[in-house]
Amino acid sequence: MQVTTLCLGALVxxxxxxxxxxKMFEDGPFSHFLDASYGSIYPALTRLTDEGLVTCKAEPxxxxxxxxxxxxxxxxxxxxxxxxxxxxAPDKFRSEFLFAVLFAHLLxxxxxxxxxxxxxxxxxEKVEQMTDPDEDDTPGMDFARQYGLAVYTxxxxxxENNRHLIEEIATEEEVHV
Amino acid sequence: MQVTTLCLGALVxxxxxxxxxxKMFEDGPFSHFLDASYGSIYPALTRLTDEGLVTCKAEPxxxxxxxxxxxxxxxxxxxxxxxxxxxxAPDKFRSEFLFAVLFAHLLxxxxxxxxxxxxxxxxxEKVEQMTDPDEDDTPGMDFARQYGLAVYTxxxxxxENNRHLIEEIATEEEVHV
DNA sequence: TATCACATGTAAAGGGTTACATGATTGC
DNA sequence: GCAATCATGTAACCCTTTACATGTGATA
Numbered sequence: 001m002q003v004t005t006l007c008l009g010a011l012v013x014x015x016x017x018x019x020x021x022x023k024m025f026e027d028g029p030f031s032h033f034l035d036a037s038y039g040s041i042y043p044a045l046t047r048l049t050d051e052g053l054v055t056c057k058a059e060p061x062x063x064x065x066x067x068x069x070x071x072x073x074x075x076x077x078x079x080x081x082x083x084x085x086x087x088x089a090p091d092k093f094r095s096e097f098l099f100a101v102l103f104a105h106l107l108x109x110x111x112x113x114x115x116x117x118x119x120x121x122x123x124x125e126k127v128e129q130m131t132d133p134d135e136d137d138t139p140g141m142d143f144a145r146q147y148g149l150a151v152y153t154x155x156x157x158x159x160e161n162n163r164h165l166i167e168e169i170a171t172e173e174e175v176h177v
Numbered sequence: 178m179q180v181t182t183l184c185l186g187a188l189v190x191x192x193x194x195x196x197x198x199x200k201m202f203e204d205g206p207f208s209h210f211l212d213a214s215y216g217s218i219y220p221a222l223t224r225l226t227d228e229g230l231v232t233c234k235a236e237p238x239x240x241x242x243x244x245x246x247x248x249x250x251x252x253x254x255x256x257x258x259x260x261x262x263x264x265x266a267p268d269k270f271r272s273e274f275l276f277a278v279l280f281a282h283l284l285x286x287x288x289x290x291x292x293x294x295x296x297x298x299x300x301x302e303k304v305e306q307m308t309d310p311d312e313d314d315t316p317g318m319d320f321a322r323q324y325g326l327a328v329y330t331x332x333x334x335x336x337e338n339n340r341h342l343i344e345e346i347a348t349e350e351e352v353h354v
Numbered sequence: 355t356a357t358c359a360c361a362t363g364t365a366a367a368g369g370g371t372t373a374c375a376t377g378a379t380t381g382c
Numbered sequence: 383g384c385a386a387t388c389a390t391g392t393a394a395c396c397c398t399t400t401a402c403a404t405g406t407g408a409t410a
Contacts, residue, residue: 001273002397009276012283019361029279033272040398042363064406065362084284088273088292090299095210096178096265098324099186102206102317106189107261115265122267139346140279147275147335154331158324169316179369196389217370219391240378242390 001089003040004048006030008072008080011054013138015071018042029141032130032148045070053079101166109170116163120156127152178266180217181225183207185249185257188231190315192248195219206318209307209325222247230256278343286347293340297333304329 010021010030018041024030025037036044045068048054053076059067072080097119104112130149133142187198187207195218201207202214213221222245225231230253236244249257274296281289307326310319 001276006276009279012280017361018363019359030276033270033275035269035271035398037399038363039365039400046363061361062406064360065404067361080280081283084277084280085288088277091274092212092269092271093210094212094269097268098210098321099178099183099207100261100265101321101324102186102315103189103257103261104317104320105315106258111262138279138282140281140343143281143339143343144275144278146339147278147332150331150335151328154327155324158327162320162323166317166320194389195391196387212370214371215391216372216393223391238389241388242376244389 001083003036003044004053005080005083006034006036007041007044007048007070008053008076008083011070011072011076012080015069017067017069018045021045021070029137029144032126033144048076052076104166105169105171107170109167109172112167112170116159116167120159123152123156123159127156178260180213180221181230182257182260183211183213184218184221184225184247185230185253185260188247188249188253189257192246194244194246195222198222198247206314206321209303210321225253229253281343282346282348284347286344286349289344289347293336293344297336300329300333300336304333 006025007021010016010024013029016024018038022036022038022041025035025041045054045056049056049070053073054070055073056068056070059069061067097115100107100115127149130145130152133145137145183202184198187193187201190206193201195215199213199215199218202212202218207213222231222233226233226247230250231247232250233245233247236246238244274292277284277292278289304326307322307329310322314322
């Protein structure tokens with residue numbers, strides 16, 4: 001599933017500019033489990049327009065580039081519907097933290113501690129962000145948010161209860177890798 | 178962090194062929210949080226050899242291509258150590274399932290049910306795979322495995338307890354996207 | 355004064371996946 | 383007989399990231 005399809009999804013929530021769609025990936029409802037940036041979003045919107053899956057109306061602005069507001073067409077709606085009927089790709093997860101953990105026994109204890117501390121801080125921040133629902137969240141967004149909350153909470157608990165396991169096996173203070 | 182560095186990490190556990198390293202990503206200790214395939218592993222090993230970070234001894238085999246067994250050099254060990262001291266990239270997570278969930282209110286209930294069922298089945302299989310530790314796991318591998326177990330278990334619990342939320346909002350039996 | 359938010363877009367470079375190419379042996 | 387395992391490697395394609403290019407208005 002590529003950025004074009006994701007943009008179609010973004011537009012289900014209402015018309016939006018490329019700039020606003022980008023924000024959905026950076027801060028908004030997509031930010032925790034998808035990513036895309038200007039470099040892929042703008043070209044995607046152009047392609048979608050060419051294919052008639054979205055329409056674009058330009059709103060002239062003074063002192064700024066014209067705002068291009070995109071909306072889903074019937075064809076675009078159907079196209080998204082079809083994409084959601086296809087077999088979805090399994091989740092992809094990539095963690096350099098977990099990679100580093102595999103070598104905990106070869107890293108200085110201070111480094112392992114820092115790694116865990118940083119991760120816990122990052123995860124707690126995520127939890128804070130996700131804790132309060134937005135009033136205009138759709139039920140699906142709400143579900144996704146709570147799902148994320150459950151997973152992050154479990155991660156934090158696990159790390160706090162088990163960090164000693166990798167900290168103990170780390171080497172005193174020297175690098176041994 | 179690119180595949181070259183990941184290969185360095187793979188070789189910390191002992192010498193290996195490209196084929197064996199690939200298995201570490203497919204089934205082995207890396208499979209749950211990293212990925213790489215032949216198309217990136219073989220070129221990586223060539224580059225690492227050129228740079229003196231690994232050595233390669235060819236073991237002639239009859240009726241098969243020569244086996245090329247790679248081992249880490251001192252320089253390679255140091256290089257990995259340095260990579261692990263750098264700031265690590267935050268986890269990346271991509272989920273088409275969660276994307277689809279955002280549109281649950283527009284999907285037929287049967288589709289939402291299938292999606293959840295498939296996901297639960299996949300996660301339960303993962304849990305089964307990860308439940309029994311391998312005797313030659315390092316402490317780091319053990320930690321990563323248990324971490325994964327904690328996260329998957331939480332995911333399963335959440336899904337089982339909350340699936341009704343998205344199933345209820347799904348549309349009766351027609352596609353409405 | 356400097357950074358952030360608004361606003362669009364392109365191009366080069368980098369990196370990875372997928373498919374292709376080859377071929378024997380073992381187990382079902 | 384067919385699939386899976388062993389075993390290496392290349393190349394086209396696809397996509398993304400990053401940097402570049404431009405400029406205003408508000409906020410700290």
